[in-house]
Amino acid sequence: MSATDKIRRVERLNYLIGGVLVIGSALTQPRDISLGIAVGVALTCLNFFFLRQLVTRWTRDAAKGLPSSGSAALMIPKMIALMAAVVMSLAFLPISAVAFAIGYSVFVASIFIEAVIELTFDKPEDEHSHG
Secondary structure, three states: OOHHHHHHHHHHHHHHHHHHHHHHHHHHOOHHHHHHHHHHHHHHHHHHHHHHHHHHHHHHHHHOOOOOOOHHHHHHHHHHHHHHHHHHHHHHOOOOHHHHHHHHOHHHHHHHHHHHHHHHOOOOOOHHHOO
16 A cells, blocks of 8 residues: 555545544534534644645655655645634634644544554555565
8 A cells, every 4th residue: 555545544534533523522512512623623634635735746746756846835834824723713713622622633543543554454565575
């Protein structure tokens, strides 16, 4: 499995875990908590989507031996936009900061699950060449 496939799997896990968390919190928690989780999940999924786009472009250019296409310069505006979105969400939305942090942390669980899947089920690509 390629690095791009693994990044896509982490992104899909973000959506899956985030969706379950948002639905569960909407059904069981007060509005400020469920909204905080939803906003945190939305921002982390959006951030990971843009991060995947940049990393895919970097690795594609590097594999072709091309100089950086300028996508590295996009990392700073992406981070500034993310920080602004976090600050504005916490300042202006009626959300729980702790719930927001929980929702935003979904990517940590996704990366952990991907690591477990890779260590448990994915075979190294060159395993068949040893014998």
